[in-house]
Amino acid sequence: MVAFVSTVAFEGIEAKPVDVQVQVAPGLPAFTLVGLGDKAVNEARERVRAALVASGLALPPKRITINLAPADLPKEGSHYDLPIALGLMAAIGALPPDALAGYTVLGELALDGTISRVAGVLPAAIAANGRGHGLICPAADGPEAAWASADLEILAPTSLVQLVNHFKGTQLMARPRPGLRDVTSDTLDLRDVKGQETAKRALEIAAAGGHNLIMVGPPGAGKSMLAARLPSILPPMSPPELLELAMIRSVAGDLAGGALSDRRPFRAPHHSASMAALVGGGIRPRPGEIALAHNGVLFLDELPEFQPNVLDALRQPLETGNVSVARANHRITYPARFQLIAAMNPCKCGKAGEPGHACRRGARCADDYHARLSGPLLDRIDLHIQVGAVTAADLLLPAPSEGSREVAARVAAARDAQRARFATLGLDARTNAEASSSAIEAAAAPDAAGTRLLHDAAIAMRLSARGYHRVLKVARTIADLDGSEKVGRPHLAEALSYRTLVDKVALAA
Ligand SMILES: Nc1ncnc2c1ncn2[C@@H]1O[C@H](COP(=O)(O)OP(=O)(O)O)[C@@H](O)[C@H]1O
Ligand SMILES: [Mg+2]
Structure with missing residues (x-):
């Protein structure tokens, strides 16, 4: 029979769905794993075998084939241990056949059958939630998974045995709570x-x-x-x-x-x-x-x-x-x-x-x-x-x-002003530094005295196009801190004073 278990592969911070397919068939005893796995994935075989033995389950002397689908998606990491082990357990009847339907599973196994923490549980939990799945993850990662959504069903067992008991109904697990915010009080001021x-x-x-x-x-x-x-x-x-x-x-x-x-x-x-x-x-x-x-x-x-x-x-x-x-x-x-x-x-x-x-x-x-x-x-x-x-x-x-x-209060006020301005101009930027050159030209048009100063400075300091926009951005921020809607001469003068090093490097080169 073939058992299916859902898990994920990470691409950056994206969790892509991966299907673990487990077949236990008559034939010479063998344990093969295919599906573009890296070294950690291939070593899963040994950890899974040992963890199952430690949990009181021997692998049958049959031909076991595991496929990680889709086969062309590279799979990296140790989190495939748990879905592979659960798939095998379902295939040999140690778990009810439909127990794992509707769960996304990830976790690493230790040789004694305990489940160790893995990286990437939060993106996996968010992906599981998006697919309408529940999540089975290591106990140590439960608090992290709980941030994904309040309605996500999460099973966070410490060992294979605990998970089996949960499915049998003899020892039900509680849903983990989201980890407490770390409120490391700020000593730096x-x-x-x-x-x-x-x-x-x-x-x-x-x-x-x-x-x-x-x-x-x-x-x-x-x-x-x-x-x-x-x-x-x-x-x-x-x-x-x-x-x-x-x-x-x-x-x-x-x-x-x-x-x-x-x-x-x-x-x-x-x-x-x-x-x-x-x-x-x-x-x-x-x-x-x-x-x-x-x-x-x-x-x-x-x-x-x-x-x-x-x-x-x-x-x-x-x-x-x-x-x-x-x-x-x-x-x-x-x-x-x-x-x-x-x-x-x-x-x-x-x-x-x-x-x-x-x-x-x-x-x-x-x-x-x-x-x-x-x-x-x-x-x-x-x-x-x-x-x-x-x-x-x-x-x-x-x-x-x-x-x-x-200072933080002034910074927050200046940031609010920027966000509001870019929103009314219909521009996609949150801060002046992020704004494109056309956006900053629209948002930071200087007054007459400012334009004259900028004109003279552009000649005297040989401002490049990028340098020119940079001065405008900084001047816009200085005006925002000042609570001024217009960019004036004093704002530009201060912005121009923050350009010393470019000239020095140009001389040194
Ligand atoms: N302006 C300052 N006010 C108070 N303490 C200072 C000041 N500048 C330096 N120090 C002291 O000197 C130490 C070294 O400063 P640090 O920030 O590492 O200097 P830098 O990075 O410029 O080499 C700090 O830990 C602090 O004790
Ligand atoms: Mg230093």
Whole structure:
């Protein structure tokens, strides 16, 4: 007889339906698994055999064939163990034949018959719900699955035996509850940063308009400190945004306990991070740091120290808002709409430009360091600022009266203004940074004095077309923070001041 069990294959964060077909037929004893599985899928045979034996079920000495359909869809991961085991149990009569109808099943088996956690349960649960199925998943992933829908039927057993008892009716399982929101109270506050008013202002503008930002300054100036406090002034994620990120984190296996939070993510990979860690991929397809920063902040400290190919790989996601990873015979795409915050020292020794310091290699020290950054990458960063060293006198000052809460309120108001404006103009953008060039021209037409300033600056600073639109976007955000409907001369003047580094790199190149 042939038993059928539904499961899923992951393509990015999408869960595609897969049918596990199990046939137990007379013939020489054999156990074959077909259907374009990777190594983890093929090893399922050994885990399934051992888990069934441990649960008191021996495999019959017959010809067992498992097919994962559709046969041309690549299948990766260890979550096929459970559907294969359940299919076999149905085929040999250890489960009622119709018990598994209407369920999507995923889970990994341990040799003793317990069910271990797997990645991707949330997208699988959402897919199951969409097909009108219930879900059978590992107990440890139940709280995550419960986020998919309040009506989704979920069985989250710890072992094969527990599931069999449930179907027999001897020990019914309760539905898991959604994981509690992780309310890690926020200890990072902008109030901790003393002095650095210009940098704080730039951070506020970056938060308000969703702009990318690069900070250049000597070690110990507080660049990392400032960046880590950006999430505390960003608006919380909306429920759809939260769900999008949760799907990515689920596929990455980063959602232990199923706890979700509406706080935007802050990812700060080290500069030695490999391409696979940053962009995703590797032996097992996992979203990388830039996908895990979706709807939040990607902080790259010591930007010029990152491998050049890694920095190049950032350009496409910065443009399109998603990242593609090449697999053996297909490509997968993850959403990756993040805000890039970068920090760097002014030169290799870290102190160029400080009073009394002279680099041993003279001006080349700073020039060579800057030349590691490509023009096209810097071109995608709207705000460039210098962060000066803090003095002991600055640190002795009392804490500033204004903290993250006050700044976050202004940021939220500016974001509301942007959303409302783009909606009335019928444009598809949420922040000024996201707006297309035509959208920003419509939304940020400067007044007469502003136009004159822009005209003069375009000539004096040799603004490129992209540079011109970038200045408009930043000026629009500054005007929004100001509560001004028109973009005026002061807004443009401030926006023009955040462009120092492009010119420096152009000189160094
Ligand atoms: N503006 C500041 N206000 C208060 N403390 C600061 C400031 N700048 C630096 N510090 C202190 O110096 C440490 C190093 O700062 P950090 O942000 O790592 O500097 P950077 O990233 O620029 O090298 C911080 O942990 C903090 O204790
Ligand atoms: Mg630092």
